Amino acid sequence: MIGVDQLIESYRSKLAVDAYGLAKALDLEVVESELEPNISGVIEPSGSSFRITLNKEDHKFRKRFTLAHELGHWLYHSHLIGAGVGDNRLYYSSDTERFYNTSIRRRHENQANAFAAWLLIPDGLLEKDLCSFRGKPDWSYLSNRYQISKAALKIKARHLGRRMSSQ
Ligand SMILES: [Zn+2]
Numbered sequence: 001m002i003g004v005d006q007l008i009e010s011y012r013s014k015l016a017v018d019a020y021g022l023a024k025a026l027d028l029e030v031v032e033s034e035l036e037p038n039i040s041g042v043i044e045p046s047g048s049s050f051r052i053t054l055n056k057e058d059h060k061f062r063k064r065f066t067l068a069h070e071l072g073h074w075l076y077h078s079h080l081i082g083a084g085v086g087d088n089r090l091y092y093s094s095d096t097e098r099f100y101n102t103s104i105r106r107r108h109e110n111q112a113n114a115f116a117a118w119l120l121i122p123d124g125l126l127e128k129d130l131c132s133f134r135g136k137p138d139w140s141y142l143s144n145r146y147q148i149s150k151a152a153l154k155i156k157a158r159h160l161g162r163r164m165s166s167q
Pocket residue numbers: 069073085086087091092093109112
């Protein structure tokens with residue numbers, strides 16, 4: 001049987017990364033629903049697995065990031081999910097009412113965000129893309145190619161730049 005890591009890598013090698021297909025392959029249910037406007041997503045137990053709910057009003061790029069963030073909670077903190085974890089617009093569990101989960105701390109959110117960026121913006125691919133633009137990236141093109149916000153791409157590009165220049 002193929003392991004979770006291998007499965008994730010196989011999805012991660014093809015743009016735009018199919019986060020929905022990956023969730024399905026991991027036996028997680030993904031639904032879109034009317035959530036409070038300040039809530040981006042929720043992960044909660046459902047049957048023998050978990051269900052991820054995305055705010056249907058969100059832009060599709062944001063939904064993808066939220067989905068990847070919730071996948072991060074599932075991968076790293078499934079033992080802390082309890083009755084569920086809600087994520088507000090800034091991807092913190094505070095002010096998400098019944099989905100406010102006090103076990104999920106800032107470091108867990110950071111880990112889920114790092115996973116989401118790692119999953120949706122594979123370093124090697126972005127490095128190649130940035131090189132091909134010779135210092136003048138077309139962020140609209142890249143945003144479409146990765147199906148993610150320009151803001152998220154720029155953050156990742158800055159991290160990559162720092163790493164590349166420190167090598
Ligand atoms: Zn979160």
